[in-house]
Amino acid sequence: MLLERANSLHDKKRARVFAQAIWKITEAYTQKLKDDKRIDFDAMIANATSLVEEARYKSPYSLILVDEFQDISDSRANLIKALKNQKPFSKIFAVGDDWQSIYRFAGSDISIFTQFEANFGASWQGRLETTYRCNQVIADAAAGFIQRNPAQLRKAVRSARPAIARSIRAIPITGERGKPDFSQACMRLLERLDRFLGGIASQWRTNSGAKLKVMVLWRYNLLDPFAGDLPQFENIEVSGLSFHRAKGLEADYTILLDVSEGEYGVPSRIEDDELLNLVMPQPETFEYAEERRLFYVALTRASRGVFLLMNGRQPSRYVRELGAIAGVNFRLETIDGEALPQCPTCHVGHLIERKSRSGGRIMGCNQYPECSHTAQLPERSGDVTRTR
Template structure:
């Protein structure tokens, strides 16, 4: 009923959605109405691939003899299952696209070795993840990761207030050693505050201003790929809105997205 109504709305407005674009492209390639001139197909962020998009890549590869697929991705960064991505297409690449060669990029420039090792240990608790070693260009820095408990006798802790207090403390501390890091008079260090759901924004959309730090904030998903001098993760505690979140996907949603490994 829902699918029928949705399709009818698209027809009435003479529109197609993204999935329809992909399906139409697959049909045009498979029927030969589109002749691919490409011998090399490059795909970035391959860990986010979905079944329809994988079918398009396979159709292009099969249409032209001796064509090759060059895919770049990281299964550790696969966070878009809710949008249709299927990580098994990445982890079982040869089953989908045939014999392949795998190259590994295991050096990171984004964080020091302690953070890299901690993240790697955590991610690889899932046996389905591809095993890798991560080497950083920066040596390990002691106390790079700190857990700050917040207690509240009234029930759920007030994370917004706690976040503001923490930022104030950080600003004062960095101000006291500004001579060690400030290269220009008005320079500030970047602080990124992250939360699980958009409604948890502790700033109400307007990050506070400080003398020594430039504060910004986003949800985990939106912040993927960003960097900062300091990162604050809010509510890293199990619960409805914490990490991990106890809110389960709607059963109807599970009918249309890939099953988790």
């Protein structure tokens, strides 16, 4: 089956080598389980399904409750169907959010959720559209961002928290040879936050030992700036997690590291390698669909504000989209908090002064040549103008 799938991919030779490697690993793994007289979780699900389908297990349940349904896999769906089909008039009550389906690498198939009736029959759909986590500015921007994929279910999200102006902030980081030091930038930003929150402590501190939570998030663990040794501050409590592990958690502020283009950036290009289609559920048609959902999860962990640290020369396409969606509530700034003159065209670049080909003064986007936005500067006193 793997070799047959391999023949459908663009690089057939590479795919066949990958398929053969996967098969050898699987054989060795299966033999190890047999030798140890053990089974894994997937086998537990498959064996349970067989027991139900063959009526060796009699289900006493008339109501089947399933949480986190957006992460369901084909094998687990088959177990639920077997339980439902065995007992007449049984019901399935499933709760999930397709905007947060981020476990395709573990076998999750979002279509089982979005096409619920095709899989389980006629249903009633209720909507839980109030969020108690992020404020309304972040909720609105994140909803607009995730719904750019037309396959995601349409929702209107209302926040129980009032809007906080400019609560989405992007910070371009530069470095030698185009390699920014995100660990150093992260520490500078944490120190800045600690000082700022200490200055307004009377507005939020309820007791002498209270601290606000700051969660530092990254796409891959190789970006972990702490190496297991979390820094200590007077006014903030810092934690660090990958985007995936942050699901279900929340903080007052979040800092997202390396929201940039690249193999290990955001969106991750290696996650859409066609080789993975050999061993995972079929991909969605929308480009980087799951990466978009993963970024949505990371974006919505903060109640007060989110900071996006990005490569100043290679900002993520997602930052560009957020800039366009959030408008005045999206702020481009330095690591020390000074506002940068944001480019009105690409949203992620900032305007710098340079000379035009004719020798005049113009403001141009620092993302040139990717962005060619320019604006004419007024002549300074003492300048000589020429007209032809």
